[in-house]
Amino acid sequence: MGRFQRAVGLVILGLASGAAGLLWFAVAANHSVDRGPSIQGAVLGPWRVVYDTAAPSVRVIGAAAALAGLFALGVALLERRITNRSRRSEDQVARPLAPKIVMAATRGIYAGPVTVTVLIPAHNEETCLPFTLASLLGQSHCPERIIVVADNCTDATVTIARAAGVEVIESIDNVDKKAGALNQALTTVLPGLGDNDLVMVMDADTTLDDGFLKAAVGRFVGDRALMAIGGLFYGEDGHGLLGQFQRNEYIRYAREIRRRRGRVFVLTGTASLFRPLALRTIAERRGQTLPGKHGDAYDTIALTEDNELTLAIKSLGGLMISPSQCTVVTEVMPTWSALWVQRLRWQRGALENLGSYGMTPATFRYWAQQLGIGYGVIALASYFALIAVMVMALNSWIWFPFWIGLGLLFVAERVVTVWKGGWQARLLSVLLFPELFFAVVLNVVYVRGIVDITIGRRARWQHVSQLSASELESAR
Numbered sequence: 040m041g042r043f044q045r046a047v048g049l050v051i052l053g054l055a056s057g058a059a060g061l062l063w064f065a066v067a068a069n070h071s072v073d074r075g076p077s078i079q080g081a082v083l084g085p086w087r088v089v090y091d092t093a094a095p096s097v098r099v100i101g102a103a104a105a106l107a108g109l110f111a112l113g114v115a116l117l118e119r120r121i122t123n124r125s126r127r128s129e130d131q132v133a134r135p136l137a138p139k140i141v142m143a144a145t146r147g148i149y150a151g152p153v154t155v156t157v158l159i160p161a162h163n164e165e166t167c168l169p170f171t172l173a174s175l176l177g178q179s180h181c182p183e184r185i186i187v188v189a190d191n192c193t194d195a196t197v198t199i200a201r202a203a204g205v206e207v208i209e210s211i212d213n214v215d216k217k218a219g220a221l222n223q224a225l226t227t228v229l230p231g232l233g234d235n236d237l238v239m240v241m242d243a244d245t246t247l248d249d250g251f252l253k254a255a256v257g258r259f260v261g262d263r264a265l266m267a268i269g270g271l272f273y274g275e276d277g278h279g280l281l282g283q284f285q286r287n288e289y290i291r292y293a294r295e296i297r298r299r300r301g302r303v304f305v306l307t308g309t310a311s312l313f314r315p316l317a318l319r320t321i322a323e324r325r326g327q328t329l330p331g332k333h334g335d336a337y338d339t340i341a342l343t344e345d346n347e348l349t350l351a352i353k354s355l356g357g358l359m360i361s362p363s364q365c366t367v368v369t370e371v372m373p374t375w376s377a378l379w380v381q382r383l384r385w386q387r388g389a390l391e392n393l394g395s396y397g398m399t400p401a402t403f404r405y406w407a408q409q410l411g412i413g414y415g416v417i418a419l420a421s422y423f424a425l426i427a428v429m430v431m432a433l434n435s436w437i438w439f440p441f442w443i444g445l446g447l448l449f450v451a452e453r454v455v456t457v458w459k460g461g462w463q464a465r466l467l468s469v470l471l472f473p474e475l476f477f478a479v480v481l482n483v484v485y486v487r488g489i490v491d492i493t494i495g496r497r498a499r500w501q502h503v504s505q506l507s508a509s510e511l512e513s514a515r
Contacts, residue, residue, distance in 0.1 A: 343388030
């Protein structure tokens with residue numbers, strides 16, 4: 040890794056710290072508060088409570104709201120401008136997958152009916168593979184080919200796949216995990232596919248909701264420029280409180296994508312479809328304008344191959360979406376140790392991908408997201424630190440109605456955004472502090488990822504769900 044790639048986490052955290060410091064300075068420079076009378080009372084007899092009506096001045100509140108609004112608006116406008124310029128690009132060297140170029144090249148050409156070839160990378164997935172295959176075979180639009188890409192399997196994965204009547208490609212001497220196995224399979228499959236044939240890559244622990252393929256194929260038929268479609272994922276049932284944390288997280292992510300009208304952040308590895316043109320073009324540009332080995336569709340160095348492939352398509356000008364009808368159910372991590380391993384890989388992979396691609400128009404949104412995560416780490420840590428200081432410094436507990444009101448608005452937002460998840464999701468959200476604790480855990484993972492990258496600690500791609508307890512503990 041280069042120096043910039045090693046320092047990418049520090050750069051983001053430094054920018055976030057600078058933003059937090061600037062906000063602190065702005066508030067401190069205008070420290071006036073609107074004070075009303077303090078009211079004392081008692082709760083349950085001896086416990087004395089003070090209600091302090093002090094609140095920030097209207098000027099400070101207005102400035103904070105204006106800054107937040109301007110930042111959000113600025114990011115949205117820049118993203119829209121970058122997207123529009125990419126779609127209208129005629130630069131066949133830098134943007135060969137741009138919609139204007141693709142539409143011009145395919146105008147008046149009929150490449151045959153749209154077909155779907157599904158690749159399912161699987162490493163010892165005998166338990167969940169039958170459910171994955173059943174969800175595929177039960178689709179209203181059934182795929183033309185289903186291929187299980189068995190990677191160094193030592194269980195009954197291959198036997199189960201063949202018994203279900205699907206094809207099997209076994210990886211040969213693969214040491215590059217999921218990405219390496221898929222590259223081997225694509226080398227065999229891609230040459231025989233036409234321009235209207237689709238490649239779907241889905242995890243072996245994922246099940247498609249009915250109508251997924253029908254909706255996806257309809258989108259590809261209706262838009263010749265569309266290069267990829269990613270699914271919206273929801274968490275499977277079970278695994279207690281930890282499972283509910285993850286389900287709430289996934290529900291909020293899917294809601295955000297729907298509000299963006301399908302404009303996708305990441306082509307999720309749970310289930311995504313690609314035009315062969317996109318995969319072939321990426322393989323041709325590897326080692327030139329894109330990171331990775333020339334001829335590989337997937338970068339075998341990337342810890343998060345789905346995020347890296349998304350950046351590759353965006354960098355080449357490709358159009359991609361996540362329609363609300365294309366939903367899947369994926370596994371949730373059953374233990375805190377498994378969650379730690381999974382999220383450390385996700386966070387570190389995302390940062391390393393940015394380090395590989397640098398600051399470009401295609402990566403602008405991702406830099407803004409990482410900056411937001413870094414700022415959130417600082418803000419949440421400061422929140423808990425200030426609460427601790429107040430508890431230790433004051434003899435009586437003081438309630439501030441203004442801040443209680445803001446807190447209730449925050450709780451309402453948390454509940455509304457998971458409303459479709461049912462009563463358990465709503466109950467967890469209304470309690471607030473359990474989800475704040477979950478956020479703290481994810482923040483610690485984020486900081487650990489930055490530390491690992493900075494000191495050059497070697498990263499490992501790990502198959503989380505199959506790790507033994509001892510391996511999970513050592514990974515921490």
